[in-house]
Amino acid sequence: MSGFNSPHCGSLRAADEGREVELYGWVARRRDHGGVAFIDLRDRWGTVQVVVRSVSLVQTEVRNEYVIHIKGKVARRPAGSENPKMATGEVEVVADDLEIISEAKTPPFEIEDEVKADEALRLKYRYLDIRRPKMTHNLELRHRVVQAIHRYMDAHEFMEVETPMLLKGTPEGSRDFIVPSRLHPGEFFALPQSPQQLKQLLMVAGIGRYYQIARCLRDEDLRADRVVEITQLDVEMSFCTEEDVFTLIEGLWANVWKDVLGIEIPTPFPRIDMQESLLKYGTDKPDLRYGLEIADVGDALRETGATVLRGALDAGGVVRCFAVPGGKDMSRRELDELGVLARGAGAKGLAWIPGPLDRHISDGEMSAIKSAVHAGPDDVVLVVADRRRKAETVMGLLRREIARRRQLVRHGEWNFLWVYPMYLFEEDDLGNLTYGHHPFTSPWPEDMPLLETRPYDVRARAYDCVLNGVEISGGSIRIHQRDLQEKVFGILGMDAERIRSQFGHLLDAFEYGVPPHGGIAAGIDRLMMAIIETENIRDVVAFPKTQSHQDLMLGAPGVVDPKQLEELHIRVVPPKKPAS
RNA sequence: GGUCCCGUGGUGUAGCCUGGCCAAACACGCGGCCCUGUCAAGGCCGAGAGCGCCGGUUCGAAUCCGGUCGGGACCGCCA
Known part of the structure; x- marks a missing residue:
């Protein structure tokens, strides 16, 4: 018995009418009417309806997920009984033989x-x-x-x-x-x-x-x-x-x-630089299928009477916010849930306007905030004050959450973009300098003089390709000069011994004719x-x-x-x- | 490393906050019987869980508390 070259269940169409076929597949469902029974037979390519009429075949114990083999003829379904929901819905296979190849226990969950x-x-x-x-x-x-x-x-x-x-x-x-x-x-x-x-x-x-x-x-x-x-x-x-x-x-x-x-x-795909992405979308992989752009309102609040905001600014932090369109219909409970989410991500808290904070904010400050985020009368503005990196993380998280909850995502759009340029170095949690992409990434040539003096300002020839908020690829132009590579390793705090043991092979290779790459x-x-x-x-x-x-x-x-x-x-x- | 959510028949859920009316309800699935055109087929009948596990509180725990295991989401982490 070989069914290897048999037609696929899911591939039969009206054009196959009249074909004598043998089918192999799994029983997806059986509908028994006593004198006639229907078996939906499934394989990798889809499902087709098999009609069983003869008494002996109808009485065969065929249960879900049994593997069976049938011989029969492809026929057009009787007028009116076509099933437009199935790709094979115009036809059915009238079985004149049915063989059980393998029985199956009731599966632990339904195959649907x-x-x-x-x-x-x-x-x-x-x-x-x-x-x-x-x-x-x-x-x-x-x-x-x-x-x-x-x-x-x-x-x-x-x-x-x-x-x-x-x-x-x-x-x-x-x-x-x-x-x-x-x-x-x-x-x-x-x-x-x-x-x-x-x-x-x-x-x-x-x-x-x-x-x-x-x-x-x-x-x-x-x-x-x-x-x-x-x-x-x-x-x-x-x-x-x-x-x-x-x-x-x-x-x-x-x-x-x-x-x-x-x-x-x-x-080509649009490009956005790293700083702008973090500011406006709170992430290095922005999803542009919805608005909710974030704004920095720190400058307007330097002297504010709202001490939670002022405190963050005085400590060198930032105040970031965005408007939720029509957000006035959000319940207190819903806002509190967002607050829990924000705190869960490490924020000190979440404020909203209009809300309890309003009376500490002057009219001038209020209008500055509202115009920064283009807030309309029915909108609610979510506000986070914190260290810059934390505020970005939290705002990005809230932005995604609001988009999901309020179904603001425009499905079916494919928003590709490049995040470029990025920065060569970042500060880790302990305040130490570390690489942004990886230690082989080339600095921008014109930023080269800053390597030792202002390393955080050195742009990297690194890029990420982002699709709908998902980072689908990332890379860089590499360093191909041994001396520059050693210098970067050095800035990253690696001593000569470590450089030799970890990356000696690469540096050696760079002495034998290396193409820019x-x-x-x-x-x-x-x-x-x-x-x-x-x-x-x-x-x-x-x-x-x-x-x-x-x-x-x-x-x-x-x-x-x-x-x-x-x-x-x-x-x-x-x-x-x-x-x- | 941390925070949070979930764990009830085969599956998905309800019940849990406000302990007793729960030897646990509903849907799907499963088993049997009936039915010649259905496609989430239909009708009738039926079986199936003591509530993840351990311990505690209580006269009494699916419900409260502690621990533990498993799954998931998030922060950290992911050059």
């Missing part, structure tokens, strides 16, 4: 698009979850996007080169997943966080145009839009500028959208999230892990045989139990 089952259950029975047509469709769409990427990159003469999975660990960046070495006791490989250094070395090697659909692993805490094992389109090119990268990637997305979704997206990496998972408009990254990954990095289906991670540990020269020290 309307997901009701608990996330943990879906993950445990992922193979059933993927049977849901929506999940199957998501995976197929992902496949088509990746294929379109391969075609485009190949057409532009990019060469796919595989890079190793077993690398050397670095203390930079995110936490490494490490792999013990059997042959080198006490030594470990690290799994790639990205092929960053390797792709730069490929440029030194003269490859010129490299790409790879690469898996990258980062041992960090998860979020709704993060997975442990990300897939990224990794690109690096020689003798290029930012503009070459922008053009390439704009063309890539335009091609993918056209090929996969049949949608024309306009290029740059590139970009695009997260395929997040790209797919934007395409199918989901906020749950597990909707676009076949076998995702939980927030605590577990695979509920496989039961991973798990303990290993003591012999394996011995071979690897590893002894496990259990975590200390807190004294009870």
Whole structure:
């Protein structure tokens, strides 16, 4: 028995009328009328209605999710009984033979698009979850996007080169997943966080145009839009500028959208610089599908009598606000919920106008605030006063929350943009200088003199491509001069010894003829999230892990045989139990 | 590392705030019977949970308290 070349259930159309077919699939539903029964037969391509008439076939015990094989003839449905909701709805298959290939237990949740089952259950029975047509469709769409990427990159003469999975660990960046070495006791490989250094070395090697659909692993805490094992389109090119990268990637997305979704997206994409993005949208990945632009009103409130606002300003902080159109209809309870959200994100509090603060704010200040955010008479203005970075985080969060709650997002829009330029250095929580993108990013040539004097003002040749509030790719033009690279490492506080042990190979390579180069990496998972408009990254990954990095289906991670540990020269020290 | 939400038949929820009327309700699913055109098929009948787990408070706990486990969201983190 081979059904491999049989027609697909979901592919039958009116044109197939009269065909004698054999179908293989899963029983999605059975409707038994006594003398006649209907079976909706499902495969990867969709579902088709099978009609069963003969007494013996009707009486066959066919239950949901059984795998069956039928022989029959494709027929047009009787006039009036077509089902426009099904792609195959014009036809049905009249069965004259039916064979049960595999029985099935009642599944732990119903195989239908309307997901009701608990996330943990879906993950445990992922193979059933993927049977849901929506999940199957998501995976197929992902496949088509990746294929379109391969075609485009190949057409532009990019060469796919595989890079190793077993690398050397670095203390930079995110936490490494490490792999013990059997042959080198006490030594470990690290799994790639990205092929960053390797792709730069490929440029030194003269490859010129490299790409790879690469898996990258980062041992960090998860979020709704993060997975442990990300897939990224990794690109690096020689003798290029930012503009070459922008053009390439704009063309890539335009091609993918056209090929996969049949949608024309306009290029070039608009650009916004980092500072403006943080001010107006409270994030480095703004979603322009709704308004709610944030304004800084600190200057108008320098002398204000509202001490909560004044206090923040006096401490060197900022006051930021935006107007919620028609927000007067929000209840006190709803505003309090937003306050809880703001405090949860670390804000000292949330104020709103009109609200309790009004009597401490002068008329002049009030009108300055209202005009800054273009507030109308029915609007409510949300106000946060805090340290700049905190205020940005909180305003960004509130902006997203308000857009979601009040359904202000214009779905169906594709708002691509570049965040560019960014800054070379940032201040970390301890007030130390650290890199904004990564330590290989090139400074702007004209800002070079500021490197040692005013490092925070040095712009970086770094860019992010953002789609509908999702950062779908980011990259930079790299440093290709050994002395400049060493200088930047030095500004980042690395001593000569550390530079040599961590990055010696790169610096060595830079002494053998290195082309100027740059590139970009695009997260395929997040790209797919934007395409199918989901906020749950597990909707676009076949076998995702939980927030605590577990695979509920496989039961991973798990303990290993003591012999394996011995071979690897590893002894496990259990975590200390807190004294009870 | 921190904050918050959730955990009740196979599934999704209601009940929990304001303990007793809850040997727990509803829908879907599941099982049986009937039915020749349905497509969320329909009709009738039926089975199925002691409320994640442990402990406490109380005459009495699904409901209150503490702990724990699991899932999720967020802050930190994610070059």
